[in-house]
Amino acid sequence: MASRARVRAPELIGKGGWLNTGGNDLTLTDLRGRIVILDFWTFCCVNCLHVLDELRELEERHRDSVVIIGVHSPKFVHEADHQAVVDAVERYGVEHPVLDDPELATWKQYAVRAWPTLVVIDPEGYVVAQHAGEGHAHAIEALVEELIAEHGAKGTLRRGDGPYVPPEPVATDLRFPGKAVRLPGGTFLVSDTTRHQLVELGADGEEVLRRIGSGERGLGPDSFNEPQGLALLPDGTVAVADTVNHAVRVFDPATGTLETVAGTGKQWWQGSPTAGPAREVDLSSPWDLAWWQDRLWIAMAGVHQIWAYDPADGTVAVAAGTTNEGLVDGPAAEAWFAQPSGLAAAGDRLWIADSETSAVRWIERAADDAADGYVVRTAVGTGLFDFGHRDGAAEQALLQHPLGVTALPDGSVAVADTYNHALRRYDPASGEVTTLATDLREPSAAVLADDDIVVVESARHRLTRLRLPEEAVRVESVAHRTQRAATDIAPGTLRLDVVFQAPAGQKLDTRYGPSTRLLVSATPPELLADGAGAGTDLARDLVLADGASEGVLHVSAMAASCDDAPDVEYPACHVHQQDWGVPVRITRDGAARLGLVLAGLDAE
Numbered sequence: 001m002a003s004r005a006r007v008r009a010p011e012l013i014g015k016g017g018w019l020n021t022g023g024n025d026l027t028l029t030d031l032r033g034r035i036v037i038l039d040f041w042t043f044c045c046v047n048c049l050h051v052l053d054e055l056r057e058l059e060e061r062h063r064d065s066v067v068i069i070g071v072h073s074p075k076f077v078h079e080a081d082h083q084a085v086v087d088a089v090e091r092y093g094v095e096h097p098v099l100d101d102p103e104l105a106t107w108k109q110y111a112v113r114a115w116p117t118l119v120v121i122d123p124e125g126y127v128v129a130q131h132a133g134e135g136h137a138h139a140i141e142a143l144v145e146e147l148i149a150e151h152g153a154k155g156t157l158r159r160g161d162g163p164y165v166p167p168e169p170v171a172t173d174l175r176f177p178g179k180a181v182r183l184p185g186g187t188f189l190v191s192d193t194t195r196h197q198l199v200e201l202g203a204d205g206e207e208v209l210r211r212i213g214s215g216e217r218g219l220g221p222d223s224f225n226e227p228q229g230l231a232l233l234p235d236g237t238v239a240v241a242d243t244v245n246h247a248v249r250v251f252d253p254a255t256g257t258l259e260t261v262a263g264t265g266k267q268w269w270q271g272s273p274t275a276g277p278a279r280e281v282d283l284s285s286p287w288d289l290a291w292w293q294d295r296l297w298i299a300m301a302g303v304h305q306i307w308a309y310d311p312a313d314g315t316v317a318v319a320a321g322t323t324n325e326g327l328v329d330g331p332a333a334e335a336w337f338a339q340p341s342g343l344a345a346a347g348d349r350l351w352i353a354d355s356e357t358s359a360v361r362w363i364e365r366a367a368d369d370a371a372d373g374y375v376v377r378t379a380v381g382t383g384l385f386d387f388g389h390r391d392g393a394a395e396q397a398l399l400q401h402p403l404g405v406t407a408l409p410d411g412s413v414a415v416a417d418t419y420n421h422a423l424r425r426y427d428p429a430s431g432e433v434t435t436l437a438t439d440l441r442e443p444s445a446a447v448l449a450d451d452d453i454v455v456v457e458s459a460r461h462r463l464t465r466l467r468l469p470e471e472a473v474r475v476e477s478v479a480h481r482t483q484r485a486a487t488d489i490a491p492g493t494l495r496l497d498v499v500f501q502a503p504a505g506q507k508l509d510t511r512y513g514p515s516t517r518l519l520v521s522a523t524p525p526e527l528l529a530d531g532a533g534a535g536t537d538l539a540r541d542l543v544l545a546d547g548a549s550e551g552v553l554h555v556s557a558m559a560a561s562c563d564d565a566p567d568v569e570y571p572a573c574h575v576h577q578q579d580w581g582v583p584v585r586i587t588r589d590g591a592a593r594l595g596l597v598l599a600g601l602d603a604e
Contacts, residue, residue: 006126007601009036009119010109012069016082016100019089022165026069026097028125033158035066035147036121037140040112042075043088044356044401044419046285046301046339047134047578048116050267052092053244054137058144059096064159065148070098073107075115076387076401077480078419087442087459089167091176091194092226096164108485113596114580120144123151123158131599133578135269139503139599146504172461173208174199178228179288179404179445180456180463181238183253188447188454188463189238191227198227198240198251205454205463212251212258219245219265221258229288229343231296233311239296241286248278248286248298248309262309262316267302269575270517270558275317278309283316288353288404288445292345299340299352306332306340306352306363320363320376324519324556325579327357327383331366335376338384342416342445346407353402353415358387360405360415360426379413379426380433383523384581385552388479389420389435397433398479399424404445406453408468414453416443422475423455423466435473437466486583488590491544495593496520496531496553498538500576501600502561509562509573519556527551527584538598548586555580557598 009028018025028036039055041048059068070089074080079088080102089098101107110119110127118136120129120143129143151157178193186203197213217225219242229241233250239261240249247263262278263286272282284302291297296309297319305321320332321340328336342353350363359381366373380394388398404416408425414436415424423437423446442459455464498518502508509515514536522528531542538557557580562573580596595602 006122006128009121009125009127010106012038012071012099013105013109014071014099014101014103015105016072016085016102019086019098019100020094020165020167021097021163024163024165026099026163028121030163031067031121032125033123033156034162035062035123035144035151035157037066037068038071038110038119038121039068040071040073040107040110040115040117040119042073042079042115043085043092044076044079044339045115046287049092049244050134050285050302051116051118052094054134058137058141062144062148063162065157066144067162068096070094070096071106072098072100073104073112073115074102075482076419078400078421084442084459087176093194095166096162104484113582114578120147122147123156127601129599130597130601131576132580132597133576135574135576136599138574139506139576142504173206174461174463176458176461177444177456177463178458179230179241180447180454181230181232182447182449182454183232183238184236186449189230189251189253190456190463191230191240193226193228193243196224196226198224198230200253201463205465212256217244219247219260224249229286229299231289231291233291233296239289239291241289241298243285243287243301246283246285246302248283248289248296261311261314262298270323270577271560271575276315278314278316281316283307287339287341288343290343290345290350292350297343297345297350299343301339301341301355304337304339306337306350320374325356325384326521326554327354327359327378327381329361329376329378332363332374332376337361337376342402342404344405344407344413346411346413351405351407351413353405354381355401355403355418357381357384358399358401360399360402360413379428380415385482385523386479387419387482388477389417389422389475390477390479391424391433391435391475392477394426394431394433398477400480404443404456406446406448408448408453414446416445416455418442418444418458423453435475436469438473438475440464484583486550486585487594488587489544489584489594490588490590490592491546491548491586493592494542494544496540496542496555497593497595497602497604498555498557498598499595499600499602500538500557500559500598502559503574503599505564506561506574507564509560515560517556517558521554523552523554527553544586550583550585553580553582553584553594555582555596557596559598
């Protein structure tokens with residue numbers, strides 16, 4: 001067996017303490033003899049949620065020898081709230097111990113730079129691999145098999161039950177509901193996300209009339225997998241964003257039938273088709289839906305895009321976004337989004353809650369009204385790192401990870417400002433942002449009901465009816481910036497190295513050209529004098545602008561590896577990808593090299 005680099009793993013520390021352990025604190029000494037996989041995640045991050053799903057099968061298969069530890073490392077202020085972490089662990093069905101690390105202590109000890117990051121620790125307590133981003137489950141599975149064989153032979157592998165202790169179930173009618181729609185008869189259909197069901201509630205928003213779905217994860221005629229968005233279609237049926245199934249379903253309230261109309265059940269990866277027969281094209285975490293301009297529009301949170309399904313010909317296609325994560329307006333094909341999670345159709349505009357940029361944006365037809373000529377514009381929000389709760393003129397107003405938008409009768413838009421626990425309002429006529437209600441626990445959507453607005457209070461597991469207020473609520477303004485330690489770099493030329501080591505038994509797939517991609521940009525753009533843009537080499541020299549002092553480097557990397565099997569015509573291939581936002585500070589004594597690990601270990 002080839003030798004591998006080993007680094008002693010730092011201890012696991014976090015001010016928030018441990019979850020899913022029955023009240024016990026864990027140390028690496030307690031875990032000695034087991035293969036430990038640290039999953040650095042934060043619950044706002046859809047890529048982190050993808051990794052949770054990627055790990056489920058590995059976790060079940062190797063439960064007697066592998067211990068997965070979730071290290072929750074917050075991006076937003078709300079995510080540092082311990083109860084919010086407790087809620088998220090239940091909401092997303094996390095069935096392993098979780099360390100709540102609100103001050104990023106363990107994150108810093110392991111030199112983590114991105115969500116999600118996986119770190120593998122061998123049974124003797126040494127770090128043997130690190131992987132950033134998604135798509136690494138197959139590589140980790142192969143490494144786990146190697147470690148089991150190696151340490152089984154050495155006698156250093158200890159099998160047995162792991163430290164996971166499930167929490168006690170809680171009896172409520174809904175459990176972390178996601179979205180809701182009002183049916184023509186006045187009842188409400190709600191996506192009961194954590195229980196993998198739809199629930200029809202009476203006109204009072206409380207009485208349970210029926211449940212749709214078995215409650216077990218699946219893509220069958222009677223199952224969902226963490227459904228979210230709902231949209232009433234012209235024929236009275238309801239489209240469902242079946243998020244973790246990567247599919248769009250249609251439920252008929254009259255007959256109770258459930259049909260898949262888009263998606264294959266597999267997650268979309270770079271290089272997959274972006275248009276075609278809807279049942280043959282992969283999707284990625286569809287989060288919300290809206291019927292607009294005779295098509296069903298899809299907030300494709302998993303790839304930072306907006307797609308559209310055309311029921312007339314049964315096709316689906318990308319409508320806006322490049323898959324790059326950020327806030328860039330302009331022609332739809334060139335725009336950047338960041339985890340769009342809410343949609344609302346209103347006349348000639350499709351409103352969007354762009355959660356990771358804490359923004360409200362919209363799509364409309366371009367001025368020349370060309371066929372499918374759409375443009376993207378931003379009403380509220382500035383980018384990935386600034387957020388808060390501040391009312392006033394839209395250009396300086398702040399939100400915190402909104403998940404829902406609702407078109408109001410007067411032409412304004414209500415915003416489910418999820419991490420501020422508030423219902424906000426943006427008025428295009430005045431350009432002002434106000435607060436309509438506070439003390440809502442993680443509101444994720446809202447729906448109109450006559451003169452009221454019914455809010456999906458996700459973390460209180462209920463619908464809450466509010467009278468639409470005429471006066472705004474006054475709140476104390478607060479602004480935040482994502483808090484991560486800046487990396488000190490030297491002025492001049494910075495060597496950027498994205499480290500990628502193909503998994504054992506695989507190699508980079510170069511049969512059809514370069515199998516790697518690197519995209520670099522900066523905030524502010526003036527930080528870089530040279531080196532921004534796209535390329536195929538995972539190493540690049542970046543030239544920092546004279547006089548620049550600080551900023552954020554945005555790095556997006558992708559690598560495709562395939563089984564190293566010359567006798568197989570079509571070997572199995574896998575895509576590894578990650579986006580980094582690296583805060584940097586330019587100092588005379590800073591480093592001249594920035595190493596980012598996509599897969600493997602950085603030897604320098």
